[in-house]
């Protein structure tokens with residue numbers, strides 16, 4: 001294809017996106033579009049499955065049968081999200097095994113929030129409330145993103161995430177209506193999860209490298225800072241209802257802006273965790289790689305068995 | 319208690335679901351593939367759901383102010399009545415599958431009978447469980463075949479797990495005093511009657527999976543009388559952690 005022809009295709013492509021048409025896997029797309037989508041969708045998929053680990057940590061110790069069942073269901077949903085997102089990614093011509101390799105080798109990133117430990121039961125409430133809450137704010141705009149399979153996956157994922165968010169909030173509410181010890185557990189969880197949740201919405205706009213292109217492709221509709229503000233404005237009143245204190249002495253309602261002003265985020269901590277030196281980066285990777293390696297003989301067996309069955313079918317037919 | 323036999327009987331059934339559900343829950347996120355993680359979690363979820371129905375009923379039968387959680391979390395180890403099979407650890411995926419299949423075949427035969435119980439609540443729980451457990455058995459049976467007739471390595475590992483867990487199978491058919499009493503009242507299931515079908519079905523599938531049927535004359539018992547293997551204490555330490563550390567609270 002000549003350079004001119006490519007330019008022409010690109011112009012048609014961008015015009016389709018501008019008209020809000022969906023791009024489907026079979027459609028022509030610029031290489032950069034494909035790569036960017038593989039990166040973002042796989043990163044999202046990895047976050048879903050790494051996210052199973054901190055929450056899975058409390059399945060065996062959930063405090064009641066009802067909570068145990070709800071947590072099992074939640075973690076199962078996250079696995080399902082991982083599954084649709086990997087499938088959406090596969091439509092762009094990359095296999096799930098390749099994507100796992102990228103995760104296991106440390107080449108691919110996942111949401112840094114999952115590198116924090118879940119040390120009490122209240123952390124399960126805080127994750128649902130804050131982490132699923134922040135995820136929804138990030139993801140609702142993606143329900144209208146330009147790449148069809150991703151947009152459709154997001155519609156389903158968002159529905160489930162908002163259920164998780166309500167469930168997490170309900171855990172917090174129960175704790176806050178409980179004993180002093182329970183309330184202290186809830187406050188402690190908010191203290192530890194608040195700032196990492198704000199960081200989850202991404203680096204501040206000045207530092208964010210991908211924003212402009214992503215806006216054009218509707219991979220992003222608002223900037224990280226706008227999303228963060230939205231999250232804070234939505235979450236602070238919820239903390240008030242719980243009777244919990246948001247751990248930010250600079251947090252203050254700004255009448256003029258109609259928004260909360262908030263304190264400075266410790267971006268050094270953010271970059272430390274992103275670069276692999278958070279409290280649980282090593283543990284999360286060891287868990288994923290360990291599960292994968294321990295499972296090799298199982299996956300090999302499934303493949304060998306399927307091949308044998310296939311051979312039997314063929315020899316029967318002939 | 320008005321009906322101690324019935325209460326004990328319900329716990330005997332429910333503890334199997336509870337303990338197996340707990341074991342499967344430990345694996346979530348650590349399995350060999352996303353698909354097996356989803357299936358394992360799903361089975362765990364079914365089992366915990368069944369447990370809740372049984373314990374809610376047991377709480378009613380007790381005539382005391384008990385909740386499902388009191389029964390699930392606040393007993394001493396000696397008072398859990400699950401069979402030894404279900405408390406065995408997740409040594410490797412072959413063990414997970416062997417434990418599951420050896421229990422699922424029994425579980426389905428059992429529920430198929432329990433649905434005709436004179437006790438309407440137990441009958442209703444059984445009917446609902448049949449659908450779920452049929453799926454569990456299909457999942458575990460398919461994996462027995464894949465692993466048994468997969469690679470040389472998987473064949474060896476699957477055989478190892480079946481050989482090791484086989485000694486816990488006979489306990490499934492052991493009759494406690496409560497079992498006897500409930501059978502005589504038309505409520506409970508006569509377990510020895512299921513034994514032949516059980517071993518026939520299991521043997522057939524193992525053969526199909528190219529696995530040897532263990533020849534074993536000696537079996538282990540004790541779970542139904544509350545004498546468990548050394549694994550049980552650790553399982554309960556996890557299970558009971560919150561309720562023991564923070565007694566008398568709402569969650």
Ligand SMILES: [Fe+2]
Pocket residue numbers: 048077078081157161
């Ligand atoms: Fe999710």
Ligand SMILES: [Fe+2]
Pocket residue numbers: 048081135161
């Ligand atoms: Fe998500």
Ligand SMILES: [Fe+2]
Pocket residue numbers: 078132160161164
């Ligand atoms: Fe979620």
